[in-house]
Amino acid sequence: xxxxxxxxxxxxxxxxxxxxxxxxxxxxxxxxxxxxxxxxxxxxxxxxxxxxxxxxxxxxxxxxxxxxxxxxxxxxxxxxxxxxxxxxxxxxxxxxxxxxxxxxxxxxxxxxxxxxxxxxxxxxxxxxxxxxxxxxxxxxxxxxxxxxxxxxxxxxxxxxxxxxxxxxxxxxxxxxxxxxxxxxxxxx
Amino acid sequence: xxxxxxxxxxxxxxxxxxxxxxxxxxxxxxxxxxxxxxxxxxxxxxxxxxxxxxxxxxxxxxxxxxxxxxxxxxxxxxxxxxxxxxxxxxxxxxxxxxxxxxxxxxxxxxxxxxxxxxxxxxxxxxxxxxxxxxxxxxxxxxxxxxxxxxxxxxxxxxxxxxxxxxxxxxxxxxxxxxxxxxxxxxxx
DNA sequence: AAGTCATTGTACCAATCGGTAAACACTTGA
DNA sequence: TCAAGTGTTTACCGATTGGTACAATGACTT
Numbered sequence: 001x002x003x004x005x006x007x008x009x010x011x012x013x014x015x016x017x018x019x020x021x022x023x024x025x026x027x028x029x030x031x032x033x034x035x036x037x038x039x040x041x042x043x044x045x046x047x048x049x050x051x052x053x054x055x056x057x058x059x060x061x062x063x064x065x066x067x068x069x070x071x072x073x074x075x076x077x078x079x080x081x082x083x084x085x086x087x088x089x090x091x092x093x094x095x096x097x098x099x100x101x102x103x104x105x106x107x108x109x110x111x112x113x114x115x116x117x118x119x120x121x122x123x124x125x126x127x128x129x130x131x132x133x134x135x136x137x138x139x140x141x142x143x144x145x146x147x148x149x150x151x152x153x154x155x156x157x158x159x160x161x162x163x164x165x166x167x168x169x170x171x172x173x174x175x176x177x178x179x180x181x182x183x184x185x186x187x188x
Numbered sequence: 189x190x191x192x193x194x195x196x197x198x199x200x201x202x203x204x205x206x207x208x209x210x211x212x213x214x215x216x217x218x219x220x221x222x223x224x225x226x227x228x229x230x231x232x233x234x235x236x237x238x239x240x241x242x243x244x245x246x247x248x249x250x251x252x253x254x255x256x257x258x259x260x261x262x263x264x265x266x267x268x269x270x271x272x273x274x275x276x277x278x279x280x281x282x283x284x285x286x287x288x289x290x291x292x293x294x295x296x297x298x299x300x301x302x303x304x305x306x307x308x309x310x311x312x313x314x315x316x317x318x319x320x321x322x323x324x325x326x327x328x329x330x331x332x333x334x335x336x337x338x339x340x341x342x343x344x345x346x347x348x349x350x351x352x353x354x355x356x357x358x359x360x361x362x363x364x365x366x367x368x369x370x371x372x373x374x375x376x
Numbered sequence: 377a378a379g380t381c382a383t384t385g386t387a388c389c390a391a392t393c394g395g396t397a398a399a400c401a402c403t404t405g406a
Numbered sequence: 407t408c409a410a411g412t413g414t415t416t417a418c419c420g421a422t423t424g425g426t427a428c429a430a431t432g433a434c435t436t
Contacts, residue, residue: 025213026299029424040425041384050425101297108353109289109297111214120353128354150350150359151366155339158346162338165296165308166316171338178339217394228395229414238395377436384431393422400415406408 008046008057011036016058020103024055024112052115055107059119062103066123069094071130080138081184087131088180091156098163098172105157127153135183148183155179196234196245199224204246208291212243212300240303243295247307250291254311257282259318268326269372275319276368279344286351286360293345315341323371336371343367 014036018027029051033039047053070090077083095102104123107116132149136142159175202224206215217239221227235241258278265271283290292311295304320337324330347363 022299023211023213023297025211028422030422039385041386041428044425045383104353105349106297108349109211109294111210113352117355121355124350124353147362147366150347151343151363154346154350154359154363155343156346157349158342158344159338161293161296161345161349162312162342164301165292165312167305167309171342174335175339175342178335216392218392226413227415229397229416232395233413380433380435382431382433384429386429387427389424389426391423391425393420395421396419397417398415399417401413403412404410406410 009061011038011043011046012057012061015054016062016103019055019058020101020106023106023110024051024115025110027051055112055116056119058103059107059116059123063119063123065094066127071126074130074134080134083134084138084180084183087134088176092173092176095156095160095172096169098160098169101160101164102157105160124153138183140183152179152183197249199226199231199234200245200249203242204250204291207243207246208289208294211294211298212239213298215239243300243304244307246291247295247304247311251307251311253282254315259314262318262322268322271322272326272368272371275322276364280361280364283344283348283360284357286348286357289348289352290345293348312341326371328371340367340371 015032018032018035022031029040029043032043032051032054036043043054044050047057049056070087073086073090074083077086094100104120107113108120113120128146128149131152132145135145135148140148155175156179159172162175163169163172203220206220206223210219217228217231220231220239220242224231231242232238235245237244258275261274261278262271265274282288292308295301296308301308316334316337319340320333323333323336328336343363344367347360350363351357351360
């Protein structure tokens with residue numbers, strides 16, 4: 001038998017793309033074995049909990065990525081305008097200029113959403129909180145920060161859906177371009 | 189045998205709720221028979237094309253509803269500000285103040301999206317076009333109308349995802365409340 | 377060189393999948 | 407009254423689902 005000796009974390013990136021593209025229910029084990037090149041034996045060795053554990057691992061991985069690359073950066077960057085600028089750039093890159101969907105949104109819009117409710121809630125409320133705090137630092141009136149953060153986080157999700165539906169990835173960038181100046185009043 | 193004598197259009201509303209709640213791939217025929225009370229025989233009598241035809245029928249029904257209640261109203265209401273106001277009110281009602289997802293968005297975020305690409309594209313581009321035209325009538329600079337329409341249509345989708353993920357339907361209303369004044373500059 | 381143990385392929389499982397077939401019941405119009 | 411439709415039930419189909427069991431395989435220790 002060939003031994004490629006995969007590692008759990010190597011598989012997660014592939015799993016993420018599969019779930020992103022086919023949704024949770026649309027992703028079958030046979031599709032996973034095909035795309036990852038791993039047999040069921042290996043899959044269940046890494047993820048004894050099966051498909052659900054695979055999705056959990058992927059969501060955890062994504063949450064960690066956003067935490068370090070987006071949320072932490074929002075809080076740790078001293079210049080708030082620069083922090084916001086970096087967030088928009090990071091998001092544009094992560095979602096490949098509108099060609100990639102957000103797996104959190106994909107799961108939220110699927111029948112599996114209650115199974116991963118905790119992960120979804122954490123992701124979106126963390127983002128909202130860190131963005132709202134940064135907006136306040138940037139001079140947004142305190143009373144408005146939370147609502148503006150919701151508008152932006154939601155706007156990003158919607159823009160991804162829109163870009164996919166219109167088959168026009170550019171729509172994502174256009175929406176981002178309109179969202180950005182709303183939280184950088186100085187440069188608007 | 190009992191004869192309840194259902195009609196095709198009676199089933200569609202129920203089908204819509206099932207697809208909305210479970211997604212396309214998450215909706216099984218057994219779930220459909222359970223929720224509609226119809227056996228497979230009846231189902232295939234109304235929809236010979238099976239699950240795909242059921243989803244098509246539902247999407248067509250939704251598209252028709254939006255066409256008559258939202259898109260046509262946008263074009264036909266003489267006062268553009270009033271037209272936009274009515275759109276936001278209609279949307280808020282249709283999506284049950286954020287407690288209901290948009291099936292178009294649900295499909296767009298699922299693996300079934302390419303199967304229904306035409307329907308999705310039509311829905312979103314019609315909405316964008318009619319909204320953009322109304323925005324122009326309302327005094328939005330011509331160059332900005334399309335982008336603003338995209339921002340709003342996308343914003344609505346994203347707000348639904350956000351409300352569902354945060355388990356806070358109110359988030360939908362809050363985003364709508366921020367979107368509305370953006371296209372009614374006079375009343376802002 | 378033997379032993380350990382993570383990794384892997386394969387065969388298998390019951391359950392469910394979407395879908396078909398055909399007999400049946402009831403309504404309706406001729 | 408009777409045939410033609412329109413619904414409806416029920417049984418069934420092969421394929422696929424997610425998941426289990428386990429023996430075989432190597433890379434690494436010792």
